[in-house]
Amino acid sequence: MEEYLCVEDYDVVGLDMDHTLCRYHLKETSELIYKSSAKFLVEEKGYSEELLTSYDHEFSMRGLILECLQGNFLKLDKEGRILRASHGTRAMSRADVIEHYGPDMRWKHFESFSKTLISPPKFHFFDNFVEQSGALLCARIVDLMDKTGASDAKTYTFWKDVIAAVKHNYDPSSFKADRGGYFPALKRTPGKYLQAPTPLLTTWLSKLRRAGKVTVLLTSSHSDYCRLVASHTLGVDFENLFDVIISNALKPGFFSEKPICRPFLSLEQDVEGRALPELPGPGWYSQGNWTQLHSLLQRLTGKASPKDNGFWGPMFYDGGIADIDDSPPKETFFHAVMEQHASLVLPSVEVLASVPLNHKFPCTSARRSSSAKSCSNE
Structure with a gap:
């Protein structure tokens, strides 16, 4: 169980698009x-x-x-x-x-x-x-x-x-x-629904690449929609911020399906093409699976076991909610799911972008462990 999360420790930084890098009104x-x-x-x-x-x-x-x-x-x-x-x-x-x-x-x-x-x-x-x-x-x-x-x-x-x-x-x-x-x-009217570009994020993504991190954008959106959203919120040159872009990823099956069931497809002018036996290198691909992506990440990092961040995406905190009998707010099931499955819970990815890469964030698991020990000592 890791006590801290530090971006500098990772070889690969993977991020979701919708409601993570690209924010909506x-x-x-x-x-x-x-x-x-x-x-x-x-x-x-x-x-x-x-x-x-x-x-x-x-x-x-x-x-x-x-x-x-x-x-x-x-x-x-x-x-x-x-x-x-x-x-x-x-x-x-x-x-x-x-x-x-x-x-x-x-x-x-x-x-x-x-x-x-x-x-x-x-x-x-x-x-x-x-x-x-x-x-x-x-x-x-x-x-x-x-x-x-x-x-x-x-x-x-x-x-x-x-x-x-x-x-x-x-x-x-x-x-x-x-x-x-x-x-x-x-x-x-994309501006009515999509938030304006955030220079802080584009600067941070560029900093990650300069630091030698492999950056991956992973989204379940199709490539044409991804292109519209990302160009509006990250800038028209957003493709230069990532080593690998994967659209139509069909999560969560992307992480569990075998390559034969969920192959990567080539992508030309937003049209999916032939199945790829392996990923040839950096680029934009469609659908796919974790096994083949991991193989590419091994080659790009030169490491047999590159450390990745598990692909950060939106986890939605809904706070406490009053009970039916008007007793004090309680921790919801949704909150408990977030605490159980997320290593780190932040209001937005901008929090990561606003601190140095070597900043250490306490993991949620570490906070739970500390809280449990505190309660047992009372």
Whole structure:
């Protein structure tokens, strides 16, 4: 267990694009995501125009769990106890929660879910900024189905339509085709949704390369969208800041799939080409897997076991949340996940860029260990 994290110690620094190096105006982006999905459901799936009402920033938060068949939204503490619940957008009282989930108010799927963080078909974990808007959309659909009596014995079957809306708006081909509500709006007015370039970050990335670090940009976005976002937030010469750029990485499978199942593809003018048996050198590639990337990093660093940072990306702190019975705020399950899986938790990557490369940050694991020892000595 490492006590400190120091950028200078790494041979390879890998970074995500969205919400890490490239920041969004969250209010405007959340509204756009919601409106584009709601518009599809109204026009293509026949849902009520009531879905097109204004976006409610108070309802949506990361870390919500939707029970798809029941239409209930749950916020859990680190032990799986329900801190907040709603049926659609209607808040559930403590009595409602006890009636549905028992006197201990503990979610029955918590043990299995907390080990994998994988959402089976019957529930969904809203864990990122894009999906955050989808939580409100789903909640309002539940409200409408209750209002019109469209649900069958309190079983809700709208999830497949929500997935269709997501695919319509965010399928990689939609960017080039100017299809859906999201990509066309962002292409027309990128400054409305993307934050301005940050000289601090570009200077830091250049400093990393001068210090001999191999820099990697890894994103699940397709190359054309990546090019638009990165050029706006990092500058038109952003490609010069990285040794390797990988788009359409299809995380998290990138880190677990075998090369034969997830090969790297060549990329020419944002069109994916042939499968590559190995990466020939620095450049921009599509899809891929960790095994082949690691092999390239070995060659670029000249080390059999180059030390990488695990590819920093967005981890979203949502703070404490008041319990249903109005007791003091508790640590949420989402917060606990972040503490468990992240070596370092910072408000933004700019914090890294604002200090020398040899600055030592206390790791979250070290802080947890120190806190536990302190408590045991009291």
